[in-house]
Amino acid sequence: MDESKKSGESARPAAWSPPEPSALRVGFIGAGRLARALSLALQAAGVPVVRVASRSAASARALAESLPDCRPGDPADVARDCDLVFLTSPDALIAGIARAVPWRPGQAVAHCSGATPVAALRPAAEAGALIGGFHPMQAFGADPGAALASLPGCTVAIEAEPPLDALLHALARRLGCVGLNLPPGARVRYHASGGYASQHVHALLAEAVRLWQSWGATERQALDALLPLLRGTVESLARSGVAAGMPGPVSRGDAGTVRLHRQALQAVDPEMRDLYDRLCRRGVALARQAGRLDAAAAEGVERVLDAPPGP
């Protein structure tokens, strides 16, 4: 399909000058974890949030009551009364909601999904609204206070045409976030990258917790011991980057310790050992890149990784 049609450009809306952020009437459709954090943060930054709708009236009411001049309603109320509407439903519902709501010229609609194309909002563009994407690269949990505190400093991927792009960047700045324009076609890879800094960290620590549990320790005991290490690792990453500061036996070329690890992990679970092997191979490449391993030391570790994991 023609790229311009995919992004909704063919139905280019009439010129519209969005109000200043402090005069903007913002609404949300979907009153979940992200909407709670974003609406409270916008309101605190002087951007009025005036309408909220959700699947359940109770969620919409609860969010509206936490904001000073906000009323719950249905999605059509939000579209009618707002200059900028954030679609903050689950990703799979964005296109359906965009089709069902009566949008109009003189307003903008942005979804907050990292992987969904902005073209999912095409029905809004066809009705004359500006459309865009506004995805904060952060994990927002159920605790609104913690979610709010985690917003400043995070990157927000913004995808929109003028004048909506400038407005969304201005909102990101007001929230203390860093607006990012992604090159065309990079959106899904950008979103997948976030998994490595969030979801996959959980998956990796789950492996570590299983090891502690193999000698009878609890998850709490494991995390109490491992989280200081993780915090130190995050500090080191921020200071030195991904390759230079990498710790551990692979970066030291300590093939003997890698052999012992493989034997121990194989006894707990061969799949755990297999994941360890794959991560070690990536570690060898990183340590080579950082000049921490010469070719002979790298080969020594790789020979151990190629060998059967037995004693």
Ligand SMILES: NC(=O)c1ccc[n+]([C@@H]2O[C@H](COP(=O)([O-])OP(=O)(O)OC[C@H]3O[C@@H](n4cnc5c(N)ncnc54)[C@H](OP(=O)(O)O)[C@@H]3O)[C@@H](O)[C@H]2O)c1
């Ligand atoms: N949470 C994060 O860390 C995060 C980070 C970045 C981006 N995002 C994006 O933000 C969006 C929302 O994610 P979330 O984590 O906030 O999800 P969530 O906590 O599950 O909230 C989704 C909300 O949408 C409402 N909803 C469900 N079906 C609906 C419908 N048909 N019409 C209107 N509202 C409906 C839900 O309804 P009820 O409560 O009324 O039942 C719920 O309040 C997604 O696009 C996600 O990719 C999330």
